[in-house]
Amino acid sequence: MSTAQETAGGEIEPWEEVTPDAARRLLVAAVEAFAERGYHATTTRDIASRAGMSPAALYIHYKTKEELLHRISRIGHDRALDILRTAASGEGSPTQRLAEAVSSFVRWHAGRRTTARVVQYELEALGPDARAEILALRRQVDAEVRGVIEEGVASGEFDVLDVQGTTLAVLSLCIDVARWFNVDGPRTPDEVGALYADLVLRMVGAAK
Amino acid sequence: MSTAQETAGGEIEPWEEVTPDAARRLLVAAVEAFAERGYHATTTRDIASRAGMSPAALYIHYKTKEELLHRISRIGHDRALDILRTAASGEGSPTQRLAEAVSSFVRWHAGRRTTARVVQYELEALGPDARAEILALRRQVDAEVRGVIEEGVASGEFDVLDVQGTTLAVLSLCIDVARWFNVDGPRTPDEVGALYADLVLRMVGAAK
DNA sequence: GCTGAAGGTGAGCGCTCGCTTAGAGTGCCA
């Protein structure tokens, strides 16, 4: 049995590590509000009322509004890094692992779009210390993707002129999904993941 | 002689259409502030003081803070669309025109990063009417890129399974440049433009 | 020299923000 709860849709709810229950409800409410309006446009009163609590209740579980963002960003980056690591260190050729990394990373950005939006676009609202901690995680994200591409180049499967530039472009493509993906749109997260994996394999010159 | 002024760096300053001078200074100050901190985290006092004026002066030239964002977004989208139209309707094969479209669009996002950030990421701060107007421009942006890809498919130069999905991915790649590009980083806008044009041609299966 | 339009300022209004405080309700254990 998984340690993570699953929703009706079969998607993993990644906030089970946040306790007690009231703290988790506040955090989930904050993710939704930050994703919809952005950190600065969200009020603590809005977060509390979404969680069905009074404004003061927020400060029992979190010192400041920024701490809420920090917790969300930290957990979200951990999850994103975990997804990439699992794919990058799995079995199979660099081609297969890059395809799996891109498709699972994209699925996460599309399927958990609200979280991904906060994680990818609200970084600058963090203070210097928290931002530095998160930036370290992002360098690890970059390193995972770059590693797979380097292996593919070394094995001769890939044909890449600028490894770091291509790494950046691959991540760029995946991350931007959080900006445009629409749950009510014509594509499922799985479909976008498959399409983007194909496009990325083309970008690195992998044989089909 | 061009109707646009040029800076010392040779880059076109696109705000010459904004008059009088004080209104332009306020608008340029707002672009910088919105790009740095986001629309909601920027105060009208900050904008005015960057322009060397008192807080009240802003309201002589603009009805509200949101009108400033609207003007910036409108002019920026017009410029972005103009860049794409010029490239897409130019001479040469679909391959050449797609490469030119991507490289010039990316150059704009990198070289005029502050404007591009506001244009691409502060859309949701606009009210319903203004947002609808801007969304119409974005559909035209999409149509320009899709048009070139469709021509390449029709001529047999491109090998694309999902034209609309690939169009979205191409635009996605270009737009995300505004998020990560760093003026002090190792790459010039020209270099990123050339790299991304190459990557996009690979994505559409164009012969090298 | 006078006038009106245009562009500017200092002061501050009404409001909402993030956050605090005093105290009430609830359940656990001696």
Add this chain to the structure above:
DNA sequence: TGGCACTCTAAGCGAGCGCTCACCTTCAGC
């Protein structure tokens, strides 16, 4: 049953927000 720890609320503080208003300066036209 009493007391304590924990959780939550009602009320509201000080600060800073977008924006306004009364007034000042500059300058072209007569």
